[in-house]
Amino acid sequence: MSKRPLRPPIGFGLIVIGDEILKGARVDAHLSAFKGMVGERGHELAWHWLLPDDPEVLVAHLRFSMGRSDPVFVCGGIGATPDDHTRACAATAAGLELVRHPEAKALLEAKFGGEAYPNRILMADLPAGCDLIPNPINRIPGFSLRGHWFLPGFPQMAWPMAQWVLERFYGVSDLVQERAFALFDTPESSLIPVMRDLGDRFPDLKLFSLPHLGDDAHILLGFRGRSGIEEAMKALRKRLERDAIPYCDTASEVLRR
Numbered sequence: 001m002s003k004r005p006l007r008p009p010i011g012f013g014l015i016v017i018g019d020e021i022l023k024g025a026r027v028d029a030h031l032s033a034f035k036g037m038v039g040e041r042g043h044e045l046a047w048h049w050l051l052p053d054d055p056e057v058l059v060a061h062l063r064f065s066m067g068r069s070d071p072v073f074v075c076g077g078i079g080a081t082p083d084d085h086t087r088a089c090a091a092t093a094a095g096l097e098l099v100r101h102p103e104a105k106a107l108l109e110a111k112f113g114g115e116a117y118p119n120r121i122l123m124a125d126l127p128a129g130c131d132l133i134p135n136p137i138n139r140i141p142g143f144s145l146r147g148h149w150f151l152p153g154f155p156q157m158a159w160p161m162a163q164w165v166l167e168r169f170y171g172v173s174d175l176v177q178e179r180a181f182a183l184f185d186t187p188e189s190s191l192i193p194v195m196r197d198l199g200d201r202f203p204d205l206k207l208f209s210l211p212h213l214g215d216d217a218h219i220l221l222g223f224r225g226r227s228g229i230e231e232a233m234k235a236l237r238k239r240l241e242r243d244a245i246p247y248c249d250t251a252s253e254v255l256r257r
Contacts, residue, residue: 009173009226011046012038013065017076017086018153019053029155030075034162041166042173042226046070053077055085055092062093066146071170073162076153078142080122086150087143091127094146101126104141111139133161173226179233180210180222181240181247188219194239195221202232220250 014034020026028050035045047070051057058077065072077086091098104124108116126143133142133149135157142151142161149165151158183191191209199207205225212218221240223232240247 006042006173007171009176010038010043010170011070012043013068013070013072014045014048015051015061015065015072015074016049016153017051017053017058017074019083021050022052030158033155033159034073037159037162037166039176041170042175043166043170044176053083053085055089058085058089059092062090062148066093066148070147072148073165074148074150075158076151078123078150078152080119087123087126090130090143090145090148090150094127096127096129096145098125099128100124101130101132101143103132104143107132107139107141133165136160136164176224176226177229178222178224179229180208180220180250181233181236182250183219183221183240183245183247184217186219186245190245191219191221194236194243194245198232198236198239201235202228204228205232207232221247222250 012034014030016028016030018026021028031045031048038045049061051061062074074086074090077084077089088098100121101124104126105121108121108124112120123140127145130143130145133144133151135141135152137157137160140152142149142158144150144165149162151161188209188211195207195209202223205223205228207223208221210220212220221236223229223236225232237247
């Protein structure tokens with residue numbers, strides 16, 4: 001873990017592209033992996049889209065996300081086959097031409113030699129002015145553009161590339177922590193006044209209610225945030241006791257999900 005000074009927490013977006021995931025041929029592993037990667041650095045995954053290999057859909061969504069300030073990881077669709085549209089759609093969304101990137105061209109020629117042509121070299125056709133993301137697995141790069149980090153769909157390539165991006169550009173923040181009480185035989189609706197009052201009192205924290213069903217049905221009621229957790233939990237304990245709402249303590253944890 002980097003020892004650089006702490007920086008403010010960042011909310012990342014994640015876009016996963018691929019018909020094979022939507023159709024069920026493959027199961028998406030990126031969501032949980034990226035939650036862990038950004039979470040262990042004190043950042044958060046703010047949103048997640050799963051999109052098809054459809055140019056119209058991709059351009060519209062990328063144009064929208066490029067208009068926001070969130071940094072975004074994009075996994076999938078940067079290969080050379082006709083069903084890989086991400087490179088061209090990223091260029092269109094940004095209003096740029098798709099051009100042959102000289103450094104990407106050199107990497108592909110060094111790896112494949114004459115076999116880079118005529119097809120593999122297409123992976124060097126990238127949005128004008130983009131920067132490359134090194135690929136430690138097979139040296140075929142990803143690229144960055146407008147705060148978006150475009151990576152292969154293969155986890156064994158995408159994840160180390162994302163780790164490189166996070167370490168190089170985003171550093172670490174205070175870790176998010178969570179504390180909660182377990183409530184049994186309590187309807188969730190009865191907690192609304194408690195949550196309204198304490199949510200207003202501790203606006204920098206996230207007050208949550210998480211029901212669990214089954215034989216051991218209960219509700220986890222607690223706070224999530226970076227500072228002030230202990231004070232908030234003392235206030236919550238006092239309120240539950242005042243309202244005669246039965247509870248028991250649960251183990252505290254640092255969020256890594």
